[in-house]
Amino acid sequence: MITVLQAAVNMNRGGAETLLMNLYRHIDRSKLQFHFLTCREGCYDDEIRSLGGVIHRIPYIDKVGPRAYRAALKQFFAEYGYQYQVVHTHMDRMSGLVLYAARQAGVPVRIAHSHNTRSEGSLPAKLYKRYASLYIAFAATHRFACSEEAGKWLFPWKRREVQLLKNGIMSDVFAYRPLVRNEVRKELGIAEGTTVLGHVGRFNEQKNHEMLIDIFHNWLKRNDDSCLLMAGEGPLRQTIEEKARVMGLSDNVKFLGVRSDIDRLMQAFDVFVFPSHHEGLPVTLVEAQAAGLPCVVSDAITREVDLGMGLVSFHSNGNLQEYLEAIPSAAGRERRMDTQAALHMHGYDIRETAVWLQQYYGKQCEVNHETNNRLYAHL
Numbered sequence: 001m002i003t004v005l006q007a008a009v010n011m012n013r014g015g016a017e018t019l020l021m022n023l024y025r026h027i028d029r030s031k032l033q034f035h036f037l038t039c040r041e042g043c044y045d046d047e048i049r050s051l052g053g054v055i056h057r058i059p060y061i062d063k064v065g066p067r068a069y070r071a072a073l074k075q076f077f078a079e080y081g082y083q084y085q086v087v088h089t090h091m092d093r094m095s096g097l098v099l100y101a102a103r104q105a106g107v108p109v110r111i112a113h114s115h116n117t118r119s120e121g122s123l124p125a126k127l128y129k130r131y132a133s134l135y136i137a138f139a140a141t142h143r144f145a146c147s148e149e150a151g152k153w154l155f156p157w158k159r160r161e162v163q164l165l166k167n168g169i170m171s172d173v174f175a176y177r178p179l180v181r182n183e184v185r186k187e188l189g190i191a192e193g194t195t196v197l198g199h200v201g202r203f204n205e206q207k208n209h210e211m212l213i214d215i216f217h218n219w220l221k222r223n224d225d226s227c228l229l230m231a232g233e234g235p236l237r238q239t240i241e242e243k244a245r246v247m248g249l250s251d252n253v254k255f256l257g258v259r260s261d262i263d264r265l266m267q268a269f270d271v272f273v274f275p276s277h278h279e280g281l282p283v284t285l286v287e288a289q290a291a292g293l294p295c296v297v298s299d300a301i302t303r304e305v306d307l308g309m310g311l312v313s314f315h316s317n318g319n320l321q322e323y324l325e326a327i328p329s330a331a332g333r334e335r336r337m338d339t340q341a342a343l344h345m346h347g348y349d350i351r352e353t354a355v356w357l358q359q360y361y362g363k364q365c366e367v368n369h370e371t372n373n374r375l376y377a378h379l
Contacts (some may be wrong), residue, residue, distance in 0.1 A: 001030075001031060001032070001033060002031065002032050002033070002086065002283045002361055002362060002365055003032075003033050003034075003035060003083055003084055003085065004032065004033070004034050004035070004084065004085070004086040004087075004088055004361060005034075005035050005036070005037055005083075005084040005086070005087045005102075005107075005331060006020055006036050006037070006088050006089075006090065007036075007037040007038075007087065007088070007089040007090060007091060007095070007098045007189055007285070007356075008020070008036065008037075008038055008089075008090045008091060009038065009039050009040060009043040009060060009091060010038050010039060010041065011036060011038055011041040011042030011043070011044040011045060011048060011055075012023050012042045012043050012044070012230075012233075012258070013044070013148060013258055013259075013260075013262075014111075014202060015146075015167065015280070015282055015283045016090045016115040016146075017042070017044060017285065019146075019167050019168070019283055020034075020090065020282050021044050021047070021048075021155050021167060021297055022059050022169060022170065022353075022354075023353065023354050024048070024053070025051070025351065026350055026351055026354035026357050027351075027354050027357070028133070028358060029052055031049060031358070031362075032358050032361060032362075033052060034048075034051075034053050034125060035053060035054040035055070035083070035084070036048060036053060036054070036055045036056065036059055037056045037058070037076065037078075037098070037205060038055060038056070038058060038059065039058060039060035039063075040057075040060065040352055041057075041171050042259060043260075049282055053124075055102075055277075056074065056076065056080065056181065057100050058072040059072060059075055061094075061128075066128065069097070070101070070308060071189065072368055073098060074101050074104070075103035075222055077087060077102055077104065077105035077107070078105060078263075079101060079267065080109055081106065081107050081162065082105075082106075082107030083322045084102075084107050085103040085107070085108060085109060085361075085365045086107070086108075086109040086110075086111065086361055086364065086365065087099065087109070087110050087111065088111040088113060088144075089109050089110075089111065089112055089113060089358040090113050090115060090153060090202075092114060092115060092116050092119065092129075092133075092178065093119055093130065093132050093133035093136075093154065094129055094132050095113070095131075095132075095133075095136060095140075096112075096132040096133050096134060096135030096136040096139060097132050097135060098136040098149065099112060099135060099136060099139035099140050100139040102139070103138075103139045108141070108365075109139050109141055109142065109157065109361075109364045109365060110139060110141045110145055111140065111141070111142045112139075112140040112142075112144070112154065112155070113134050113143075113144040113145070113165070114143075114144070114145040114150040114151055114153060114154035114155065114162075114280060115145075115146050115147075115150060115280040115299070116150060116153070116154075116278065116279065116280045117147075117149050117150055117153045117205075117278045117279065117302075118277075118278040119286070120204065120205060120206055125188070133154065133200065135276050136154070136155070137157060137158075137284055142163065142364065143155045143158055143161055143162045144150050144162070144163050144164075144165045144281040145162050145163075145164060145165070145280070146164070146165065146166070146167050146281040146335045147164070147280055147281035147302045147304045147305075148162075148282065148302070149302045149304075150185075150280035150302075150303060151164070158378075161274075163165050163360075165353065165357065166281075166346070166347040166348050166353055167281055167282075167283040167286055167348065168286075168347070168348050168349055168350035168351075168352070168353035168354075169283065169287055169290060169343070169348060169349075169350055170284055170350055171290045171339065171340045171343040171344070171348065171349060172340060173263045173353075174259070174263045174266065174287050174290035174291045174339075175290065175291070175292075175337065175339060175340060176267065176291050176292040176293075176335045176336065176337045177267055178267075178340075180264055180267045181267040183264075184264050184267055184268040185268045188229070188254065188268065188292045190268065193225060194225050194226060194227055195223055195225065195226040195227075195270050195271075195272050195331050196226070196227055196228075196229055196268055196269050196270045197219065197226065197227070197228045197229070197269070197270070197327070197331075198213075198228075198229045198230075198231075198265070198266065198268070198269030198271065198272050198273070198293075199212055199217055199228070199229070199230045199231070199264075199272070199273055199274065200230075200231045200259075200262055200265070200287075201230075201231075201232050201274070201276070201282075201284060202232050202234040203232055203233060203234030203235065203239075203240060204234045204235060204236055204238040205236070205277065206236075206276055206277055206278060206279075207232075207277075208275045208276055208277050208298070209230070209240045210240070211275045211317060211320070212228075212230075212273060212275055213240060213244055213247065213253075213317060214245050214315060214320060215273060215275065215320060215323045215324065216228040216249065216253065216273075217247050217249060217326060218320065219327060220249070220252060220269075220319040222324075225250045226252065227253065227254065228249075228252060228253045228254070229254050229265070229268070229269065229355050230253070230254070230255055230256060231235070231256045231257070231258070231262065231265060232256075232257070232258065233257055233260045237255065240255075241255055249377070256334055260298075261286070262284075262287060263291070266287060266291040266293055267291060268289075269291075269293055270294075270331045270369060271293070271294050271295075271296055271327055271330045271331045272284075272285070272288040272294070272295040272296070272297075273295075273296050273297075273323065273327070274295060274296070274297040274298060274301070275297070275298045275315075275323070276297075276300060276301060277298070277317065278300050278301075278322060279300070279301045279302070279305075281301075281302055281304055281305050282301065282305065285297065285301070285305045285312070286305070286307070286343070286348050287310075289307050289309060289311050289312065289339060289342075289343070290339050290340070290343055290348075291335075291339070292309075292311070292335040292336035292337055293311065293335070294312075294313075294330035294331070294333050295311055295312045295313070295330075296312050296315060296326045296327055296330050297312060297313070297314055297315070298314070298315065298316075298317050299314040299315060299317075300317065301314070306345070307334060307339075307342045307343060307348070308342060309339060309342050311336065313330065322345050326374075328345070334361060367378055
């Protein structure tokens with residue numbers, strides 16, 4: 001049995017966390033088990049425990065400060081590090097501190113995984129994250145990224161040594177189903193002829209909900225039988241709700257909170273609008289394409305996300321008019337139902353990803369074991 005420690009701030013429904021859970025559901029848990037090192041409670045915690053996982057919790061740096069956070073990491077690995085053959089971190093630049101503590105504790109395989117192309121937070125926070133990232137250079141034994149751009153950002157000095165791990169999904173679960181579309185629209189009180197713009201993402205600066213509201217406000221002036229559905233939570237939700245209210249959009253904008261049925265919800269959308277300032281490779285756009293859903297997205301997002309089905313168009317966040325011109329043709333497009341082959345061809349089938357990752361972990365542990373045997377033979 002190989003036990004892997006997955007490190008994340010929390011296990012909520014973000015892109016990296018969703019990928020982790022998709023992988024966890026599809027690995028052979030009789031041969032490979034995941035434990036999780038987190039700092040806050042998450043909505044996936046109960047499912048993790050039901051799958052046999054263990055969740056460890058330490059206070060995050062924003063609560064206790066840098067010194068106490070690093071002390072907590074050191075204490076954790078001193079107590080539990082012997083259990084893990086692999087530590088796999090999903091905290092972007094902050095992964096450096098986790099991997100350094102794991103290195104000091106003697107964990108042999110230490111993977112840094114990049115899920116983004118830019119840091120979030122205040123200037124002091126960004127500066128500290130840059131400092132933390134310096135530890136990745138000598139503490140990580142392996143480097144993963146969700147896209148080439150994400151790899152270049154976190155590992156500029158090792159970009160040729162980065163292993164791409166696609167954000168795989170259960171493609172058949174998201175496949176377009178007209179009956180489900182009707183059910184969800186009825187549940188949400190949306191008429192059959194209403195045009196639905198949709199978005200799934202955490203309410204933070206990165207996702208650019210401010211612009212999303214501006215896009216919808218201008219769209220509604222021309223198409224009054226429309227609504228905007230937004231799924232997610234986050235620190236800026238109240239601010240965005242207030243903006244929608246002040247702009248007189250309350251009757252046409254629905255804030256749905258965290259949803260466990262994104263596969264159903266996407267059936268009700270006509271267009272997926274995604275004006276993020278930056279992304280690694282958003283799993284929600286992979287899910288949207290699996291649902292045959294036209295996507296009008298920011299040109300700050302890597303072209304790697306386009307799976308070649310004619311569903312994604314890229315637009316400048318500096319030109320709101322580009323979005324308004326793209327939405328009508330996207331909204332009027334007939335939904336695609338033959339998406340699974342494209343996802344499989346581009347490597348976004350989670351079953352294959354899980355098999356590959358399980359084999360990768362096993363190979364690295366085997367290589368480490370053989371290396372140790374050779375060392376001991378010469379003592």
